[in-house]
Amino acid sequence: MVPYEYVMLLLWMTFAVVGITRHFPRELGATIGFVGMMFFFQLLGSKVDGMVFKVASGLGAGSESESLVSWCFYSGTILAVVVIMYAGETLTFGGEWPPTRIGGIVIDATMGLVNGWIVIGTWWYYTHKLGYPQQALGVYQPPLSDQAQVLVALTPLELIPSGQATLVLGGALLGLLFLKVAR
Numbered sequence: 001m002v003p004y005e006y007v008m009l010l011l012w013m014t015f016a017v018v019g020i021t022r023h024f025p026r027e028l029g030a031t032i033g034f035v036g037m038m039f040f041f042q043l044l045g046s047k048v049d050g051m052v053f054k055v056a057s058g059l060g061a062g063s064e065s066e067s068l069v070s071w072c073f074y075s076g077t078i079l080a081v082v083v084i085m086y087a088g089e090t091l092t093f094g095g096e097w098p099p100t101r102i103g104g105i106v107i108d109a110t111m112g113l114v115n116g117w118i119v120i121g122t123w124w125y126y127t128h129k130l131g132y133p134q135q136a137l138g139v140y141q142p143p144l145s146d147q148a149q150v151l152v153a154l155t156p157l158e159l160i161p162s163g164q165a166t167l168v169l170g171g172a173l174l175g176l177l178f179l180k181v182a183r
Contacts (some may be wrong), residue, residue, distance in 0.1 A: 001141050005148040008124055012116040018086065019112015020105055027111035029091030032176045034118040037081045038156065039169040041074070041122070048073065068133040074126040082119055091180055121155035128152050 019027045041048075052070040059069070127134070134140050144152070152158065160168045 003145055003148065004140060005145060005151050008120055008148075008151065012113065012120045015116025015119065016109045016112040019110070019115065020108045022086075022108070022112075023104070024107045024111045025093040026090055027108065027115055028093045028176075029180070030085040031111070031115055031118070032091055032173065032180070033081055033085040034115055034122075035169060035173050035176060037078065038118065038122055039166070039173050041077075041126075042165045042169055065136075067130040068136055071127060071130050071133045074130075075123065078119060078123050093180060118156055122157060124152055125155040125157045128155075 022030075048070060049066075052066050052073060055073075056066045056069045059065075132140050132142065135142065157165060
C-alpha cells in the first residue's frame with residue numbers, strides 16, 4: 001500500500017500545476033473560498049457531531065460509524081468547495097504579470113501550493129482528528145510513518161494556536177476580502 005504522506009504530497013503538488021494554469025490573480029480569489037471553508041468548519045465546531053449522530057442514526061449505523069460519516073461530511077464539503085472555487089465564477093484579484101515568464105510561473109505555483117496546503121491540509125487535519133476512519137473502507141492501513149506525523153503537524157489548523165482559530169481565520173478572511181476590495 002502507498003504511504004499516506006505520498007498520497008497527500010501528490011494531491012498537494014497537483015495544486016501547484018493548477019496554480020500555474022490558472023495564474024495567481026484567480027488562485028488568490030480561490031484562497032478566499034478556501035479560508036472561508038476553514039472558517040465555516042471552525043464556526044460549526046461541535047454542531048457537526050450532533051448532525052453526524054442524526055445522519056448515522058438515520059442510516060442505521062452504530063456509533064462506531066459516526067467518525068466515518070463525519071469524515072464523509074468533511075471530505076464531501078471540501079470537495080464541493082474545491083469544485084465551486086475552480087469550476088465556477090471566482091473572485092479574481094487585479095495584478096500585473098511579472099516581467100519574466102519564470103517569475104510568473106514561480107508566483108503561480110506558489111499560490112497553487114498555498115491553496116493546496118489549505119485544502120489538503122484541512123482534509124488531512126480532520127482525517128487525522130477522526131482517527132483515519134477510511135480504514136473501514138480498506139483504503140488506509142495504520143500506522144502513520146514518522147514523516148507523516150511531522151507533516152500532519154504542519155497542517156493549517158494544527159499551526160493555529162489552540163482556541164485562536166476562529167479569530168485567526170476570520171482575520172485572514174477579512175484581510176483577503178480587504179485586498180480584493182482595496183485593489
